[in-house]
Amino acid sequence: MRRQIIGALVSVMAVFSCAGAAAQESGYDVFNPIAKYLAMGDADKLSAWFSDNLEVTIFSDSNDSSRNQACQIMKSFFRSYTPRSFEITHKAGRSNMKYALGTLNAGGEMFVVTIFVGYNEKSYRIQHLKIERLN
Numbered sequence: 001m002r003r004q005i006i007g008a009l010v011s012v013m014a015v016f017s018c019a020g021a022a023a024q025e026s027g028y029d030v031f032n033p034i035a036k037y038l039a040m041g042d043a044d045k046l047s048a049w050f051s052d053n054l055e056v057t058i059f060s061d062s063n064d065s066s067r068n069q070a071c072q073i074m075k076s077f078f079r080s081y082t083p084r085s086f087e088i089t090h091k092a093g094r095s096n097m098k099y100a101l102g103t104l105n106a107g108g109e110m111f112v113v114t115i116f117v118g119y120n121e122k123s124y125r126i127q128h129l130k131i132e133r134l135n
């Protein structure tokens with residue numbers, strides 16, 4: 001009897017742990033780490049979220065870039081405009097494509113940042129990152 005109870009408890013715990021993992025996965029917000037690295041001005045960690053090829057637009061200069069090129073573009077931007085804070089103001093999308101708008105306070109100026117992510121193979125990756133001065 002005791003073994004049956006322990007067996008039943010183990011089964012119930014397994015069901016709840018699987019349900020919890022699924023809930024965490026579906027509740028995961030890809031923009032949380034991206035926002036953190038934008039606020040920190042950490043181009044290396046941000047680039048881990050880049051697609052192999054992506055579009056980076058800084059002001060009106062748009063570049064189709066490799067992940068490494070995009071990382072260098074962001075390093076250059078962060079050298080010129082040291083980030084103080086970044087806040088996401090709007091998010092939308094579907095299951096395989098999402099975007100976020102945010103406000104970046106950097107180098108004494110305010111910028112609007114648009115981030116488009118797409119689902120590739122098993123994770124979301126940034127496909128387009130756009131930074132514009134807030135007028």
